[in-house]
Amino acid sequence: MSSSDRHHGKAGVRRRGLLALALLGPAVLATSACGFQPMYGNLGANSIGAAELQQVDIGVIKNRYGQKLRNHLIDRFYADGRPSAPRYRLETTLTASEQKLALQKDATATRAQLVVNAPYQLTDAATGAILFQANARSFISYNVLEQQYGALATVENAYDRALLEIANEITTRVSAQLGRKP
Template identity: 60%
Template structure:
């Protein structure tokens, strides 16, 4: 066989394997999370039927705002089918202690148990917990230290909002 024949055979085999892989993915029941294929509406439309309850404290307000931005495309639901309740707790742990017992590194653990309740009958249809662990440097300058801690909280809340949104969308996408 010539080199041009081998090149053509390789392309043919590569395309055949690619077609086989694509058809195998379609046969396994894969469908996009935010797509409109399948039974009912897409996850984005179902997320729009969830009311997000108030979460106490400043970090709770930030988390609620992140969830609102992710759940609602344009406006909040007028007659929500579900209610999402989230409880937010955070702990800080000092790491990397120096000889004088001062810490130069810290770790922030934010935990957010949540539950999705059907507003029609008050039953909890889904409950889970999201958590995030963020490390940051402890700085000597007061203002810079405050900003570093605030940035750590913001990163943790972003991770938690992504996790909650994905899990609730997956649950609602199952046709609950």
């Protein structure tokens, strides 16, 4: 390869980079002009999504894991305390099941999967009309341990990870739904 080939190669790469920047620049500006807002990241307390989530009353969820899920949701929805007169209500239920995955010759499991299912619905607090309903589901795999304490801690950790995943999904989807409202 001669030195002139190398020089043209670098110039070609530079031209392609400038062309990509010239094409990408207007696309980025167009998305910001149309009201595009990022779904993730810190939008601040004054953003539309945070203000709307602040108006959602989160209903009680039965059992201990339901309480943990509700606490995760409260942490995500309320930046400035709970609403005094909420415009929306979020109702959620929680079910879980465990499935054995890896079995040994003596039929004991070495791996398991926790499936946590949380159907939820967002309603208008004044009319009771259902605005949005969906289902959040989490699949968490974990090792089945022989020691009693280790086995309990592993299952508890799997539940915690599943509930955190479900809380994040519900927050994202409810925020997106409320962001669509005029």
